[in-house]
Structure formats: C-alpha cells, structure tokens
Amino acid sequence: MLRVAMPNKGSLSEPAAEILREAGYRGRRESKELVVFDADNDVELFFLRPRDIAVYVGRGTLDVGITGRDLLLDSGAPATERMQLGFGASTFRYAARPGFASSVKDLAGKRIATSFPGLVQADLAKAGVEASVVRLDGAVETAVTLGVADVIADVVETGTTLRNAGLEVFGEPILNSEAVLIRPERANGDPAVDVLVRRLQGVLTARDYVMLDYDIRKDLVEKASAVTPGLESPTISPLHDPDYVAVRAMVPRRRTNALMDELYDLGARAILVTEIAACRL
Numbered sequence: 001m002l003r004v005a006m007p008n009k010g011s012l013s014e015p016a017a018e019i020l021r022e023a024g025y026r027g028r029r030e031s032k033e034l035v036v037f038d039a040d041n042d043v044e045l046f047f048l049r050p051r052d053i054a055v056y057v058g059r060g061t062l063d064v065g066i067t068g069r070d071l072l073l074d075s076g077a078p079a080t081e082r083m084q085l086g087f088g089a090s091t092f093r094y095a096a097r098p099g100f101a102s103s104v105k106d107l108a109g110k111r112i113a114t115s116f117p118g119l120v121q122a123d124l125a126k127a128g129v130e131a132s133v134v135r136l137d138g139a140v141e142t143a144v145t146l147g148v149a150d151v152i153a154d155v156v157e158t159g160t161t162l163r164n165a166g167l168e169v170f171g172e173p174i175l176n177s178e179a180v181l182i183r184p185e186r187a188n189g190d191p192a193v194d195v196l197v198r199r200l201q202g203v204l205t206a207r208d209y210v211m212l213d214y215d216i217r218k219d220l221v222e223k224a225s226a227v228t229p230g231l232e233s234p235t236i237s238p239l240h241d242p243d244y245v246a247v248r249a250m251v252p253r254r255r256t257n258a259l260m261d262e263l264y265d266l267g268a269r270a271i272l273v274t275e276i277a278a279c280r281l
C-alpha cells in the first residue's frame with residue numbers, strides 16, 4: 001500500500017487534492033477527514049500540515065508527499081523532489097521599507113522576520129552575513145510595521161501583501177518555489193510510486209497540451225508536420241479526396257491559436273482543437 005502525505009490546509013491543499021482526483025485517486029468527502037483509504041488504488045492519503053509533510057516523508061513514515069519546495073528546503077528533512085507539479089508557484093524574497101537595503105549584504109546586524117528560518121539562515125550563511133532571525137508563524141509583513149524586525153523574508157506571489165504593508169522586495173530571490181512531489185532521500189525504487197508519477201505526469205500533459213486536427217493538401221504535409229511535429233510524429237490519415245490528408249498532433253495549449261494561424265496561412269482547413277481528458281505518454 002502506498003502512503004501519501006497531502007496538505008490539509010493552505011494554498012496548496014485544493015490544487016493538490018485536484019491533481020490527485022484527476023489522476024484517478026479518491027478525495028476527501030469533507031475537509032475534516034484526516035485519512036482517506038482508497039481501496040481501488042491501494043493508496044492511503046494522510047492530510048497533514050504542509051510544513052510537516054517533509055518531516056514525515058524524510059523519516060520514511062510516509063512514501064511520498066505533496067508540499068512546497070520552500071517548505072521542503074526549510075525543513076532540512078532528508079527528502080528530495082521526485083517531480084514538479086506545476087502549481088503553487090511563488091518566490092521567496094527579502095523585503096523592507098523602500099530604500100532600506102539593496103542586497104543581502106546590507107543585512108549585517110539587522111533583524112529579519114520569517115516563517116522560514118532554515119531558508120534564511122542558509123542564505124545568510126552563503127552570503128557570509130550575520131543577522132538575527134525572528135521566527136514568526138505568519139503575517140510576517142506586519143513585523144516591520146510593529147517594529148519587531150527591520151526586514152522580512154517571505155513568500156511572494158502577486159506582491160499585493162507586500163504593497164499593502166508598504167514594503168518592497170530587494171536583492172535576488174532567495175528561492176523559486178512551486179508544489180513538488182517528494183520522496184525520502186534514501187528511498188528504493190517503488191513500482192507504486194512510479195505509477196503515481198506516471199499518472200500525475202499524465203494529468204500535467206493533459207493540462208498543457210491539446211489535440212489539433214486539420215486537413216491539408218498532400219504536397220504540403222511535410223511543411224505542416226514541421227509546424228505540428230507532435231510528441232513522436234504526427235498521425236497522417238488518408239481522406240476520400242486523394243489530394244488531401246488529415247493530420248493529428250498534440251500541441252502546447254498556450255500556442256494553439258498561433259499554430260492555427262500558421263496552419264491556415266499554409267493552406268490547412270477544418271482545423272479543430274479538442275481537449276485531452278487524460279493521457280499516458
């Protein structure tokens with residue numbers, strides 16, 4: 001039985017539940033459910049605090065988990081990334097009142113508030129800077145207003161929270177984070193994990209690609225195939241009219257309209273886009 005750690009709350013919990021559901025696993029019936037047994041897939045899901053997930057997986061108590069890269073690295077737990085999940089993207093950055101500092105080098109002797117002391121200590125050590133780290137549970141942006149710290153280091157997505165607190169980012173981002181699937185560092189190969197990874201990859205592919213179909217004159221098929229090479233190679237099918245063929249290929253969703261324009265200019269007609277519900281590459 002595969003034992004999976006899932007975030008029970010916070011911004012990663014809904015998209016994490018969603019990607020597992022799309023991959024064919026059972027979800028929670030209500031948000032207070034702590035353990036879900038999915039007999040059909042022989043999987044047990046444990047809903048835990050996002051911050052604790054790397055601890056459980058690092059100890060090998062649970063086989064895999066979904067958490068943020070920032071939480072994984074902050075924990076220092078012996079767990080590693082098995083795959084990126086394409087949601088929960090954010091940066092982890094220093095911020096202060098405008099003009100207070102321009103790089104980590106300016107932080108010597110200063111007080112830095114954060115919920116990620118592990119990440120901050122490591123960044124300060126790398127820069128050879130000595131500063132004091134004030135550990136807070138959340139809403140760290142307010143620490144500067146209240147005089148508890150000079151600087152904060154926190155998760156930034158849109159930057160709205162910082163702006164509202166009158167703060168500005170400075171220096172290089174400490175980390176680019178996103179949701180990741182993690183494994184114990186010393187894990188052995190596990191076929192059940194490989195199945196989970198393949199299923200999740202299928203979901204990501206179905207989200208990122210669409211299926212494109214079109215008809216084109218036979219003499220243009222090489223040119224058209226170069227525009228839509230597909231994953232391996234496009235499917236070319238004969239049509240009743242011997243001068244035409246039908247072409248079918250997966251294309252990146254974000255390029256759909258640009259590719260349709262290009263194909264139309266080339267002479268393709270009956271260009272159709274369809275969603276991919278699921279796939280296994």
Ligand SMILES: Nc1ncnc2c1ncn2[C@@H]1O[C@H](COP(=O)(O)OP(=O)(O)OP(=O)(O)O)[C@@H](O)[C@H]1O
Nearest residue numbers: 009010011012050068070071088089090155157177
């Ligand atoms: N605004 C955000 N955008 C993207 N990811 C975020 C955002 N806020 C937090 N995260 C990510 O969520 C994870 C932290 O989860 P956690 O549940 O501790 O905090 P949260 O999502 O801020 O929820 P809350 O503070 O309401 O409990 C980290 O990996 C962090 O990068």
Ligand SMILES: O=P(O)(O)OC[C@H]1O[C@H](OP(=O)(O)OP(=O)(O)O)[C@H](O)[C@@H]1O
Nearest residue numbers: 138139140155156157158159160161162
């Ligand atoms: O750049 P933004 O789009 O504004 O998002 C970033 C904010 O979101 C999270 O806070 P959350 O609302 O989870 O509160 P918290 O600080 O208590 O965790 C994070 O800690 C930042 O404060």
Ligand SMILES: [Mg+2]
Nearest residue numbers: 010011138139
């Ligand atoms: Mg938060």
